[in-house]
Amino acid sequence: MENSQIELLQLLQQDCRMPLEKLAVMLGEPMEAVGRMIDDMEKRGIILRYAPVINWDKTERERVEAMIEVRVTPQRDEGFDAIAKRIYRFDEVKSVYLMSGAYDLLLLVEAHTLKDLAYFVSTKLSVLETVTGTATHFVLKRYKSDGVIFEGDAQDKRLAVNP
Amino acid sequence: MDYSRYWNPEIAAVPKSGIRKFFDIVQTMPGAISLGVGEPDFVTPYHIRNAAIDSLLDGETQYTSNWGRLTLRKEIAFYLKNRYGLTYDPHTEVLVTVGASEGIDLAMRALLRAGDEVLVPEPSYVSYRPGVVFAGGVAVPIKTEESRNFVLTPEELEAAVTPRTRAVILPYPNNPTGAVIDRAALQKLRDVILRHDLFVISDEIYSELTYSPEGHASIAGLPEMWERTVYINGFSKAFAMTGWRVGYLCAPAPLMDVMVKIHQYTIMCASTQGQVAAEEALRQGREDDYADVALMRRSYDHRRRLMFDAFRQMGLSCFEPLGAFYVFPGIRGTGLTSEVFCERLLKEKEVACVPGTAFGACGEGHIRCCYATALDKLDTALSRIADFVKTL
Numbered sequence: 134m135e136n137s138q139i140e141l142l143q144l145l146q147q148d149c150r151m152p153l154e155k156l157a158v159m160l161g162e163p164m165e166a167v168g169r170m171i172d173d174m175e176k177r178g179i180i181l182r183y184a185p186v187i188n189w190d191k192t193e194r195e196r197v198e199a200m201i202e203v204r205v206t207p208q209r210d211e212g213f214d215a216i217a218k219r220i221y222r223f224d225e226v227k228s229v230y231l232m233s234g235a236y237d238l239l240l241l242v243e244a245h246t247l248k249d250l251a252y253f254v255s256t257k258l259s260v261l262e263t264v265t266g267t268a269t270h271f272v273l274k275r276y277k278s279d280g281v282i283f284e285g286d287a288q289d290k291r292l293a294v295n296p
Numbered sequence: 297m298d299y300s301r302y303w304n305p306e307i308a309a310v311p312k313s314g315i316r317k318f319f320d321i322v323q324t325m326p327g328a329i330s331l332g333v334g335e336p337d338f339v340t341p342y343h344i345r346n347a348a349i350d351s352l353l354d355g356e357t358q359y360t361s362n363w364g365r366l367t368l369r370k371e372i373a374f375y376l377k378n379r380y381g382l383t384y385d386p387h388t389e390v391l392v393t394v395g396a397s398e399g400i401d402l403a404m405r406a407l408l409r410a411g412d413e414v415l416v417p418e419p420s421y422v423s424y425r426p427g428v429v430f431a432g433g434v435a436v437p438i439k440t441e442e443s444r445n446f447v448l449t450p451e452e453l454e455a456a457v458t459p460r461t462r463a464v465i466l467p468y469p470n471n472p473t474g475a476v477i478d479r480a481a482l483q484k485l486r487d488v489i490l491r492h493d494l495f496v497i498s499d500e501i502y503s504e505l506t507y508s509p510e511g512h513a514s515i516a517g518l519p520e521m522w523e524r525t526v527y528i529n530g531f532s533k534a535f536a537m538t539g540w541r542v543g544y545l546c547a548p549a550p551l552m553d554v555m556v557k558i559h560q561y562t563i564m565c566a567s568t569q570g571q572v573a574a575e576e577a578l579r580q581g582r583e584d585d586y587a588d589v590a591l592m593r594r595s596y597d598h599r600r601r602l603m604f605d606a607f608r609q610m611g612l613s614c615f616e617p618l619g620a621f622y623v624f625p626g627i628r629g630t631g632l633t634s635e636v637f638c639e640r641l642l643k644e645k646e647v648a649c650v651p652g653t654a655f656g657a658c659g660e661g662h663i664r665c666c667y668a669t670a671l672d673k674l675d676t677a678l679s680r681i682a683d684f685v686k687t688l
Contacts, residue, residue, distance in 0.1 A: 140594060148671070158605045159598035289670070290339075293322040294315055294332035294648060
């Protein structure tokens with residue numbers, strides 16, 4: 134992958150609403166070329182979606198989030214893929230990762246209420262025949278996510294005019 | 297009490313930094329966006345900060361050698377060889393200073409005799425002329441031309457030389473213009489420097505922030521120039537370490553002996569944790585090909601292009617800067633002086649820039665804008681400046 138593509142991705146990751154003209158200026162590339170790069174990366178599945186980073190805690194919406202560690206029995210020929218697929222089909226599951234270490238899959242799960250989440254774990258997740266154990270950790274507070282600080286001081290500490 | 301009877305009139309007559317003047321006004325405006333800063337908007341990379349913490353917890357709270365830690369000087373020597381092809385002996389030719397600023401002061405004090413002239417290409421950083429005066433010398437400004445990319449030409453240099461000229465300052469990459477000097481241009485200056493037996497004080501603090509494909513060239517790398525160059529650099533700009541106050545100065549051993557005396561009696565040594573941090577910056581850089589620097593440079597480069605383009609769009613003349621993190625657009629077309637432009641911009645649109653005149657009289661007609669500022673703030677600042685320019 135070319136450097137310019139990586140630079141473009143980094144800029145989009147910072148602000149995916151950045152206009153094409155501005156991206157082109159910042160990268161020192163013609164606008165058409167940047168447009169083509171974006172199209173190409175969309176087609177190749179490198180860019181999957183343009184989504185904002187949201188601090189839901191500042192909204193009225195009720196919502197619980199949990200990280201769930203899942204131990205599973207890998208299946209012959211399919212390894213972890215088939216079970217991962219069964220799990221990621223649930224709407225509650227926002228992310229699924231295959232992990233090294235003490236457990237196999239890590240899920241980021243979101244539900245409306247605590248009860249809904251408990252219901253998901255007890256009736257949908259734990260009952261899958263290949264799942265041998267789960268450990269649910271509720272998210273209490275989000276300090277930083279996707280490189281963005283949610284809580285705390287990220288202010289410019291420089292003097293306004295110097296030296 | 298009349299203190300003027302006691303103080304040294306020559307020192308007292310040195311004007312305060314033109315950059316500072318705006319500071320007091322900006323302080324009272326919480327909504328103001330400042331493009332007046334002269335430092336990175338990154339914090340020092342985590343591993344560097346951590347190295348200093350470890351060192352403190354380990355109880356490294358003592359003086360270091362006057363020269364600076366030998367391990368750091370060795371890293372500096374390796375870095376200079378590796379990056380710029382410069383050879384300095386870490387035992388006798390590298391001195392760790394309290395920022396590049398101390399390096400400038402040491403060079404002046406060691407080189408100048410009363411009344412010696414030092415040529416200062418302008419616009420340039422605010423410290424050179426006072427530094428010459430503090431050392432008992434006479435600063436002779438040379439106006440560099442925007443039409444020649446603010447690069448000192450051999451003709452301009454030649455014309456400024458007198459029998460009293462001792463040294464010339466080479467401030468490239470340049471603050472405030474963002475100008476860089478390439479090897480060919482250095483080569484031409486070299487002939488004049490040799491012919492008149494001048495010394496060179498080369499302030500290369502922004503060397504890592506060079507955006508031209510050819511990269512940075514140092515005059516100390518040219519034949520017969522190493523012998524007559526005091527090379528000054530530091531960690532502030534390249535590694536986002538302004539507050540640590542660590543720089544270094546390199547020169548041939550006999551001259552270094554003289555400079556070390558001043559440093560030894562006035563400073564003792566740069567702060568120990570600053571030195572540890574600097575060493576970590578170079579050690580890690582050696583292993584990962586200076587990834588921290590590359591990351592920051594890329595980010596500045598994006599913003600550089602954005603700023604340059606924005607000023608052109610506003611219809612202001614703007615020289616394309618290829619170094620440092622400043623743009624130096626021309627505002628002559630607005631009919632305002634630099635000072636008035638900046639004052640009104642601050643009062644009417646709450647954007648702080650620095651008048652070009654802070655960097656020498658020939659900076660009139662320009663303003664300095666630093667683009668080491670968060671992108672959203674830059675956008676806001678640029679649209680406010682555009683609005684302001686439209687009203688003129």
